[in-house]
Amino acid sequence: MTLSLDLCLYLCAAVFSIGVYGVLSRQNIIVILMSLELMLNGVNLAIISFGRYFITPEGSALSGTGASSSQIFVIIVLAIAAAEAAVGLAILLAVYRRWRSARIGDMRLLKG
Amino acid sequence: MNNWIFLIPLLPFLGFLVNGLLGRRLGDRATAIIGCTSVAGAFAVAVAAFAQVLQGESSTHSLSQELWTWIEAGDLRVSFGLTIDRLSGIMCLVVTGVGSLIHIYSTGYMKGDPGYARFFAYLNLFMTSMLVLVTADNIVLMFLGWEGVGLCSYLLIGFWYKGLANCSAGIKAFVVNRIGDLGFLLGIFAIWAACGSFEFSAIVAKAAEIDSSAAFWICLLLFVGACGKSAQIPLYVWLPDAMAGPTPVSALIHAATMVTSGVYLLARLGPLFDAAPEVLTIVATIGALTALLAALIAFSQNDIKKVLAYSTVSQLGYMFLAAGMGAYSVAIFHVVTHAFFKALLFLGAGAVIHSLHHEQDMRRMGGLRHKLPWTFALYLIGGLALSGFPLTAGFFSKDEILHVAHSGFGNIGPRGVLWAIGLLTALLTAFYTFRQIALVFFGSYRGASEPQASEESAAHGLELDKVKESPLSMRIPLIVLAALSLVGGFLAIPRFLQPGIEIPDDGKLSGLIIGGIVSIVGIAAALTIYLRFPGALKGFLSSAPGKLAHGLSSRKFYVDEIYQKLIIRPIGVMAEICFYVVDRLIIDILLVHGSGFGASALGHLLRRLQDGRTPTYAAWFLFGAILVLAVTLWAAGG
Numbered sequence: 001m002t003l004s005l006d007l008c009l010y011l012c013a014a015v016f017s018i019g020v021y022g023v024l025s026r027q028n029i030i031v032i033l034m035s036l037e038l039m040l041n042g043v044n045l046a047i048i049s050f051g052r053y054f055i056t057p058e059g060s061a062l063s064g065t066g067a068s069s070s071q072i073f074v075i076i077v078l079a080i081a082a083a084e085a086a087v088g089l090a091i092l093l094a095v096y097r098r099w100r101s102a103r104i105g106d107m108r109l110l111k112g
Numbered sequence: 113m114n115n116w117i118f119l120i121p122l123l124p125f126l127g128f129l130v131n132g133l134l135g136r137r138l139g140d141r142a143t144a145i146i147g148c149t150s151v152a153g154a155f156a157v158a159v160a161a162f163a164q165v166l167q168g169e170s171s172t173h174s175l176s177q178e179l180w181t182w183i184e185a186g187d188l189r190v191s192f193g194l195t196i197d198r199l200s201g202i203m204c205l206v207v208t209g210v211g212s213l214i215h216i217y218s219t220g221y222m223k224g225d226p227g228y229a230r231f232f233a234y235l236n237l238f239m240t241s242m243l244v245l246v247t248a249d250n251i252v253l254m255f256l257g258w259e260g261v262g263l264c265s266y267l268l269i270g271f272w273y274k275g276l277a278n279c280s281a282g283i284k285a286f287v288v289n290r291i292g293d294l295g296f297l298l299g300i301f302a303i304w305a306a307c308g309s310f311e312f313s314a315i316v317a318k319a320a321e322i323d324s325s326a327a328f329w330i331c332l333l334l335f336v337g338a339c340g341k342s343a344q345i346p347l348y349v350w351l352p353d354a355m356a357g358p359t360p361v362s363a364l365i366h367a368a369t370m371v372t373s374g375v376y377l378l379a380r381l382g383p384l385f386d387a388a389p390e391v392l393t394i395v396a397t398i399g400a401l402t403a404l405l406a407a408l409i410a411f412s413q414n415d416i417k418k419v420l421a422y423s424t425v426s427q428l429g430y431m432f433l434a435a436g437m438g439a440y441s442v443a444i445f446h447v448v449t450h451a452f453f454k455a456l457l458f459l460g461a462g463a464v465i466h467s468l469h470h471e472q473d474m475r476r477m478g479g480l481r482h483k484l485p486w487t488f489a490l491y492l493i494g495g496l497a498l499s500g501f502p503l504t505a506g507f508f509s510k511d512e513i514l515h516v517a518h519s520g521f522g523n524i525g526p527r528g529v530l531w532a533i534g535l536l537t538a539l540l541t542a543f544y545t546f547r548q549i550a551l552v553f554f555g556s557y558r559g560a561s562e563p564q565a566s567e568e569s570a571a572h573g574l575e576l577d578k579v580k581e582s583p584l585s586m587r588i589p590l591i592v593l594a595a596l597s598l599v600g601g602f603l604a605i606p607r608f609l610q611p612g613i614e615i616p617d618d619g620k621l622s623g624l625i626i627g628g629i630v631s632i633v634g635i636a637a638a639l640t641i642y643l644r645f646p647g648a649l650k651g652f653l654s655s656a657p658g659k660l661a662h663g664l665s666s667r668k669f670y671v672d673e674i675y676q677k678l679i680i681r682p683i684g685v686m687a688e689i690c691f692y693v694v695d696r697l698i699i700d701i702l703l704v705h706g707s708g709f710g711a712s713a714l715g716h717l718l719r720r721l722q723d724g725r726t727p728t729y730a731a732w733f734l735f736g737a738i739l740v741l742a743v744t745l746w747a748a749g750g
Binding site for chain 1: 722723724725726727729730731734
């Protein structure tokens with residue numbers, strides 16, 4: 001089985017979906033944050049796949065400008081994901097100190 | 113003189129303003145003076161204007177004054193313009209002249225009434241409206257006056273507003289009038305469509321060229337309006353009820369002036385009606401039938417004013433009979449003489465009522481000629497004029513009408529059936545009039561002994577020795593009117609107003625003789641039956657045909673009941689449906705309450721979105737993102 005764009009995208013979709021499932025159905029906040037990371041990484045995969053399989057007129061996939069932009073994009077996303085995870089964890093800590101619980105179901109202040 | 117015509121309606125209007133706004137403060141005496149002099153002043157101006165019209169070279173000479181432009185919208189222009197020609201001049205003189213007499217009379221009659229100032233204010237407002245009506249040079253302005261007199265009629269009928277019956281009578285008058293007004297208004301629109309102008313001079317000039325079906329509808333609609341105001345079949349039912357108002361009101365509005373507006377309308381637009389002969393036939397027929405019907409009802413009435421009310425309806429029928437023969441001048445002649453003697457009769461009845469401390473039931477009167485000699489003599493003159501006794505004013509005008517019906521007029525041929533109805537009604541008129549005179553002035557006084565005869569009258573009548581003649585302020589107008597009723601017949605009004613057309617003279621003398629005989633027979637019959645043979649009358653009334661006749665007559669041929677069942681109740685039912693179904697159910701419950709309910713139900717539904725749970729919100733995020741993606745792909749892919 002050759003590695004085609006479709007297969008990469010299936011993987012990406014799978015990873016993303018697992019992430020979505022985790023964000024929506026898990027109670028533990030840390031697990032939610034991890035699932036969020038999963039979603040981000042699934043998208044990263046998709047960006048790379050598209051970069052690899054779409055060859056620009058100038059050069060080949062691996063060294064052409066098309067591939068470079070997708071790689072750069074992914075690096076930036078990763079960096080931002082990291083920063084966001086840090087902030088998320090900081091918020092979690094603050095929340096835990098206040099409510100002594102890391103379950104998302106207990107956070108109901110927004111209920112009107 | 114042209115520039116002073118506007119004073120004729122203006123002076124009473126000023127009287128209305130002063131008495132209406134300041135009357136209470138100024139006191140009764142000042143109110144009376146202001147009220148009477150404003151009308152007397154208008155009379156003086158009318159006399160001067162009429163004199164000038166008379167001096168003109170042709171019979172159509174007129175004075176006119178255009179005051180201002182009332183309505184202007186594109187092609188349509190209606191001005192507030194007044195004109196005095198022979199016709200409106202005569203009407204003005206009658207309105208202001210008889211009006212002044214009635215104003216003077218009212219100073220005595222309404223004395224002590226808490227609404228004295230209000231009465232004179234309304235009366236002056238009525239005079240203004242009526243004068244606008246008769247002097248208007250275009251039909252829209254005339255309609256303004258028409259509505260104004262209807263309003264004043266309503267205000268004055270319900271003058272003693274604390275009584276529910278009075279208010280109902282006022283409303284009945286206004287509503288029935290309104291039905292006629294609808295016809296009038298549609299007629300006005302039709303006139304615009306057919307003639308392009310509202311001015312009488314223009315309409316009359318174009319009358320010959322109008323297509324005949326247009327003329328038919330215009331005239332028919334206008335006649336409907338006339339029926340409402342002038343109490344003809346089927347819109348006469350308000351006039352008897354209007355007797356709830358004070359007697360001077362009945363005299364002025366419902367005998368001498370307002371009710372003749374319909375006749376005036378026909379006279380004004382004479383050439384237009386001449387172009388629609390079928391309508392004229394309808395007019396004459398309805399006039400004759402109304403005359404007969406009302407006379408039959410007047411037979412059994414026990415209220416002194418009701419007899420006169422039905423008599424008015426009947427005499428108006430005569431006027432329309434004449435108008436329907438194309439003899440508008442003859443109709444106006446009868447308007448003038450009728451104003452004299454009917455006002456006299458009403459004011460005389462008012463004198464009787466006043467002397468008996470507001471007793472109106474004739475069954476509790478009797479023998480009053482000894483106690484009220486002046487009133488008796490003057491009332492007798494009025495009664496003779498109404499009955500068409502030879503040489504009185506009523507004799508000449510009524511017989512002129514009958515003669516026209518018998519021999520034809522202008523282009524319209526004789527109508528024998530209508531003549532016969534008219535003659536029969538003349539006999540009946542003499543009879544019921546002298547029935548009334550016999551009951552009120554002859555015989556023995558029944559006031560103290562008769563038990564309560566109807567709910568409207570007091571518990572028992574006045575004792576005979578307390579009955580006194582009425583004051584001078586009430587007597588002098590009666591004297592003037594009586595004099596006019598005697599000599600008024602000698603005014604050659606028909607020749608004056610329609611000089612071109614000659615009334616065929618053959619049969620004139622025999623007509624006069626027949627009319628005179630009929631009137632004398634009727635008078636004699638009434639006096640004999642009621643004075644000599646009351647027992648025979650009682651016998652007749654207890655027999656089967658007598659009971660039927662009396663029942664039909666006193667129940668007014670059940671017309672009011674028929675209207676109630678066929679028209680008023682269905683409208684009432686529709687009103688109830690509108691109220692309960694449309695207003696309460698559909699609007700209040702379904703729409704208003706329902707929209708509130710719907711809003712809050714929607715709110716309940718939407719509130720479930722905001723449960724404060726982050727995963728829920730995240731799910732909606734996702735859902736939204738998918739939606740946007742789908743829409744973008746669908747739009748792009750196409």
